[in-house]
Amino acid sequence: MVLTKDELIAALTHEVHVLRHLLTKIDASAVDYRPTPKQRSSIEVVRYLVVQGPVLTSAIKAGAFDGAAWGAAQAQADAADLAGLDAMLATQPAWFAEQIGAMTEEELRGTIKLFAGPMSRGVHLVTLVLANYAAYRTQLFCYLKSCGREELGTSNLWGGVDAPAA
Secondary structure, eight states: OOSOHHHHHHHHHHHHHHHHHHHTTOOHHHHTOOSSTTSOOHHHHHHHHHHHHHHHHHHHHHTSOOHHHHHHHHHHHHTOOHHHHHHHHHTHHHHHHHHHHTSOHHHHHOEEOSSSOSEEHHHHIIIIIIHHHHHHHHHHHHHHHHTTOTTOOHIIIIISSOOOOO
């Protein structure tokens, strides 16, 4: 694997940190914002991100996607407001450390086929889980900018922090 398990866990932890930071920037005017009628709203993007990390990681570990598990996790996320979603996200870094940390190098190199592939579990973790966090949090960031959050910038999107005062 190009990344060590610790590096992958750290990268996923960072993605969750950035997402939780962006959640603090969603106000009432941005919660239901969607650029077009068929796109997800801001809160729907967050709900997707809350679900995708754990459910896809579990699927990658098992070597098969569990639609029922996705549906149950989605129902739980759909019932949550932003505070509830943040609470769910707060548990993810420790969960990733436990789940990915328990995988052996052989398991990470093992080949599976989920939605594409076949690929190793490690590649699936990077191309599905890690990449989804980066892509969809960027979408959320763009939504916030479209809602008038002009003060948000690079440090918010990539560091999960507000820019230092000038």
